[in-house]
Amino acid sequence: MVALVNAVAARKQEDREAKLSAYREWRISVPDGPIDLSQYPLSKLTETERAIVQCDATLIVELIRKRVYTAEDVLTAFVKVAIVAQDITNCLSEVCIEEAFVRARELDQHLEKTGKVVGPLHGLPVSIKDHIKIKGLDTSSGYLGWAYKNIADSDALVVKILRNAGAILYVKTQNPQTLLSLETDNNVFGRTVNPFNRNLTPGGSSGGEGALIACHGSPMGVGTDIGGSIRIPAAHCGLYGLKASVARLPHSGLLGSHDGMDAIVGCVGPLATSARDLELFCRVMLDAKPWLDEPALLEMPWKRAVESEQSLPGKLAIAVLFDDGVVAPHPPIMKALKQYKDALVHAGHDVIEWKAVDHQNGWDLIVKLYLLDGGAEYHETIRAGEEFEVPQTEWMLEHAQRRDPYTPAKIFKLNSEREAFRSKALAHWNATSQFTVSGRPVDAILCPVAPTLAPPHNTTRWWGYTSHWNLLDLPAVVFPVDRFKATESAIYSPLPSSRNDVENFIHDQWDPATYDNAPICLQLVGRRHNEEKLLAMLNVLEKAFRDNSL
Amino acid sequence: MVALVNAVAARKQEDREAKLSAYREWRISVPDGPIDLSQYPLSKLTETERAIVQCDATLIVELIRKRVYTAEDVLTAFVKVAIVAQDITNCLSEVCIEEAFVRARELDQHLEKTGKVVGPLHGLPVSIKDHIKIKGLDTSSGYLGWAYKNIADSDALVVKILRNAGAILYVKTQNPQTLLSLETDNNVFGRTVNPFNRNLTPGGSSGGEGALIACHGSPMGVGTDIGGSIRIPAAHCGLYGLKASVARLPHSGLLGSHDGMDAIVGCVGPLATSARDLELFCRVMLDAKPWLDEPALLEMPWKRAVESEQSLPGKLAIAVLFDDGVVAPHPPIMKALKQYKDALVHAGHDVIEWKAVDHQNGWDLIVKLYLLDGGAEYHETIRAGEEFEVPQTEWMLEHAQRRDPYTPAKIFKLNSEREAFRSKALAHWNATSQFTVSGRPVDAILCPVAPTLAPPHNTTRWWGYTSHWNLLDLPAVVFPVDRFKATESAIYSPLPSSRNDVENFIHDQWDPATYDNAPICLQLVGRRHNEEKLLAMLNVLEKAFRDNSL
Incomplete structure (x- = not known):
């Protein structure tokens, strides 16, 4: 971890440390040497605890409801891991474990007394990305200038619904400076690293979630995504992550820059260890009728x-996108795509190639x-709160070269270009009916999440496999396929010749x-507003892959 | 009609005249004297033609399908009336009657040969507001500078769906300069007047539709609404009109200013002579799955x-809004609201008062x-095409006082204010549960459409009863209650004292x-995305009113 000399940063980190130290007896020392520490937090758990943290959220709530475990048992196990996950990856920001235990015991008593759960997430610990407000907790959101200035006086809507459903909030997780980054680094808490390989980024901007859940320090986390910020950490940490269509899931109560910016809107969404947990999250959110709280939904x-x-x-x-025409993915990703393609063909599905639509222009x-x-x-x-931009902020803001703000006329023109871009892509999708056996347009697009597996820190250079679907406002889900072993690399074919500087860099x-040891994940993209169908299709794809791997 | 000396305007008007003159034998001279000429176009029709043009769209398509009338019979009747409606009100812009008859005969032959209709609107003439593109027709959209420069090379999506459903396009109708007006006046074709009282405006911006349909020159028209532009003409012309929630109905293929402006988005919607015709329109539009053509839907x-x-x-x-706190409506509107309220109470519905939420701030x-x-x-x-702004343009643009364009930061701030405004109004709606007998929030709000009946030309001053629901993006439907007779005015109570300059002016x-002789209409406002429920409720309200009037 980089030592931060800034006094405010030091205080933030000390505060976090103090809250974790209250659970000192659960702490284990973390070895310095190995790059892969993903399994380390499990090493000192009891058998039962290890069983608990390896359950997905759906199973956990079932086992609590059936009184196999108490909410306190479950929280204890996840807190033990979360503390070690923090020491390994620097994934946490705010901590409210004490309050969480009070709530866990309340929930246990309620179930004991009434025989009923308070809601579908009764007793489930859920971690929350830093810039999503939790009442009473600071919301520095990756800006040093915001530290201690934004104690939330209310819960974000997603948090409110989680609480009402019986979930337990216990930690908030790291996000990068500006949030507009696919890595996780800021001047408040420093950089978050990947538990599978600490030389690599866990991705961002929901990178704290990715690192924490990958360590089994949380069964379900809430992130946000405006260019890949849920999907990239899910991919780099070997998890499931869903970016829904804009305005399907609760989005109010966030604290970040550019509040009121309409041109491209972000999405709140889940990261988890199973596809069915993504469904669980969506069901709980929409059963709460969030449109009666947040008018934009x-x-x-x-x-x-x-x-x-x-x-x-x-x-x-299914259409498979192997190469977006800008940056061909690295060999392990190409291999995973081919494996999935073969499995789909073998299962009798109708598989065609997706010809990329202007990813460079879209970017x-x-x-x-x-x-x-x-x-x-x-x-x-x-400038108001800290001395320097972290490297990924610098890289992003260079795109604007400190030009003047756009005029309304220019903004209208850009919005029109966005709609034209969407129309072109929609027509392209409809036209796939010419190439399928059934004569129907494809149901989904299978594609990379990024051109590389989790990259070394500060080297993320191409967002085109994720931001493209934000630009088009299509729902997209990330899912794990495998883990990369460097020793097996001989089987990969050589990279094609480079077509531009970015591809050059990445190749x-x-x-x-x-x-x-980096996780390998893929992405499935559906039609707008078809999150249910997207997740149903993911089940079919994963089954075909499993069956073909036997 | 104001004589326009501009050569381009003269040519536009001559072109329109030439196309109408082809049907000279159907033309009847229009008397100068009477202010009410609404029934005049019917006077020279045959019995059958009169019966046809007094049917609503739903009945017309049924009678064509049952081969009681041919599409050509129906088109003939409406064209005869439309020509006279033009002479009375100046409601038309572009004319394609010849092509319409070709299509009508094609449709008749198809039905004759196959026994089947081509779609749910087989043979229905539908009129289209000028700025909505019809392939091959000019789209001057109320700007002299655009005349002859915008021959549409494709249909707007709404037009395409109408055509596919079997509708016949035969005329386009007048809209005002800028479209941002609740009257209908421009330098291309001049001013449109109200057939019930030619000293009054038919409303705007879909004023050509209002005037034409009120004369029975069209059974169904397509307008647009970003501040009242469907509902005001419906109200001032005694019709039904629906503004749905943004992005429910097809909206692509319009030609107007501010393309790409996202902050407030307009809606395409129907004007008609029955509530069920509004449903018919919506069903046809959404059965066509327009979201597969227009990505924003x-x-x-x-x-x-x-x-x-x-x-x-x-x-x-039902909550009743009698007064928006800025401009109390004129007595005939207050009377209609009270009549409706009494009828609802009498029918056993749960009626409370709606306390207005910041209509002035909203405006x-x-x-x-x-x-x-x-x-x-x-x-x-x-400036690029004409010498002067029409009075309602001047009035509107004075609001900006030629200030500088806003910066992105200011735009973000305004968007946030809009969302805060929406949140406040939504919470207010939810909180009506405290006042209802059932303990449910109200299902709808019954309110005026404007503070006055159709006003004298160039005197529209308060949009707050319609633009408020655009700001909140709530669906709203206008429906007729009565016609005002000046001789009955003694029964009305005096106006309250004025609270501001605008109310002063209007009082x-x-x-x-x-x-x-001006029509009296009211407005029913529903929850966002609940157009179906809104129209179902309108049926219940109208039935209660009819039953109570017996």
Whole structure:
């Protein structure tokens, strides 16, 4: 961890440390040597605790409801791991473990007394990304200038719904300076690292979530995504993560820059260790009718009937995107795509190739939409509280080159370009009906999450495999396929020749040793507002893959 | 009609005249004297034609399908009336009657040959507001500078769906300069007047539709609404009109200013002579899955199950808004509200008063959102093609006082204010549960459409009863109650004292004689995305009113 000399940062870190030290007896020393410490936090748990933290959220709530475990048992196990996960990865920001135990005991008593759970998440510990407000906790959101100035006086809507459903809030997790980053580094708490390989980033901006859940320090986390910020940490940490369509899931009560920016809107969403946990999260959120609290949300209940595989066509039509035309992915990702493709073909699904639609233009456009004000607000917020921009902030803000803020006329023009871009992509999708056996357009697109596995710190350079779907406002889910072993690298084919500087940079980076032990994940992209169908299809895809691997 | 000396305007008007003159034998001279000419176009029709044009759209398509009338019979009747309606009100812009008859005969032959209709609107003539593109027709959209420069090379999506459903396009209708007006006046074709009283405006911006349909020159028209532009013409012309939630109905393929402006988005919607025709329009639009063509649209099919009254609570909870706290409505509107309230109470519904939420602040905010660029684009477009702003344009653009365009930071702030405004109003709606007998929040709000009946030309001064629901993005439907007779004015109570300059102006305007023969309409406002329920409730309200009037 980089030592931070700033007094405010030091105080933030001491405060966090103090709250964790209260549970000193659970702490274990972390070895310095190994790059892979992902399994380390489990090493000192009891058998039962180890069983608990390896359950997914769906199973945990079932076992609490059936009184196999108490909420306190469950929280204890996850807290023990979370403390070690923090020591390994620097994934936490705020801590409210004491309050969490009070709540766990309350919930246990309630169940004991009434025989009933308070809601579908009764007793489930859930971790929350830093810039999502939890009443009573500081919300520095990665800015030193905001530290101790934003004690939340209310819960974000997603937190309120989680609480009402019986979830237990116990930690908040790290996000990067500006939030507009696919790594996780800031001047408040420093950098978060990847538990599978500490030389690599866990991704960002929900990187604290990724690192924590990968260590089994949380069964379910809440992140946000405006360019890949849920999906990249899920991918780099070997998890499931869902970015829904804009305005399907609760989004109010966040504290970040650019409040009121409409041109590109982010999404709150879950990271978890199973696909069914993503469904669980969505069901709980939409059963709460959040549109009665947050006017921007769509009145679109969770369609249980669609969620089941029975509602899908017997054979799916899937388009596979191997290369976005800008940066071809590294060999392990290409291999995973091919394996999935083979499995789908073997299972009789209708598989075609997805021809990429203008990923470079899409990136050029979305960066303009991210930085309508030329980066002014980011620069001002940083300048007000800290001395330097972290490297990924610098890289991003260079895209605007400190130009003047756009005029309304220019903003209208960019919005029109965005709609034209979306129209073109939608027509492209509809036109896949010409290439499928069924004559239907494809049901989903299978594609990389990024051109590389979790990259070394400060080297993330291409967002085009994730930000593209934000630009199009399509739901996208990330899921794990495998873990990369550098020793097996001989089987990979050589990289194609580079087409541009970014691809050059990323292809030069390819060295199997660098990525040893990094998770391999893929991404499935659905039609807008079809989150239920997307998750149902993911089940079908994973089954086909498992069956083909036997 | 004001004589326009501009050569381009003269040519536009001559072109329109030439196309109408082709049907000279159907033309009848229009008397100069009477202010009410609404029934005049019917006077020279055959019995059958008169019967046809007095049917609503739902009945017309049924009678064509049952081969009681041919599509050509129907088109002939409506064209005869439309030509006279034009002479009375100046409601038309572009004309494609010849092509319409070709299509009508094609449709008749198809039905004759196959025994089947091509779609649910087989043979229905539908009129289209000028700025909505029809392939091959000019789209001057109320700007002289655009005349002859915007021959549409494709249909707007709404037009495409109408055509596919079997509708016949035959005329486009007048809209005002800038479209940001609740009257209908421009320098291309001049002013449109109200057929019930030609000293009054038919409203705007879909004023050509209002005037034409009121004369029975069209059974169904398509308008647009960003501040009242469907509802005001419906109200001033005694019709039904629906503004749905943003992004429920097709909206692509319009030609107007501020393309790409996201802060407040307009809606395409129907004007018609029955509530069930509004449903018919929505069903046809959403059955076509328009979200597969226009990426901004919600994938939210038309919920037939909700459309029926059976899905409603046995007793509705309705809030009545009598006064928005800025401009109390004129006595005939207050009387209509009271009559409706009495009828609802009499039918056993749960009726409470709706306390207005910041209509003045809402107006101040939405005007800023309308004019983010300080009016620059409007000024430029007008300056490029014509010599003067029509009075209602001048009045609107004065709100911006030619200030500088807003910065992105200011725009973000205004968007946040908009969301805060929406949150406050939503909480207010939810809190009505404290006042209802059932303990449920109210199902809908019953309110005026405007503070006056159709006002004299160039005197529209208060949008707060319509623009408020655009700001909140709530669906709202207008429906007719009665026609005002100046001779009955003695029964009305005096106006309250004025609270501000606008109310002063509007109260000073109250003189029963001014509004003689003007239609009286009211507005029902529903929850966002609940258009089906809104229309189902309207049926219940109208039935209660009819039953109570017996």
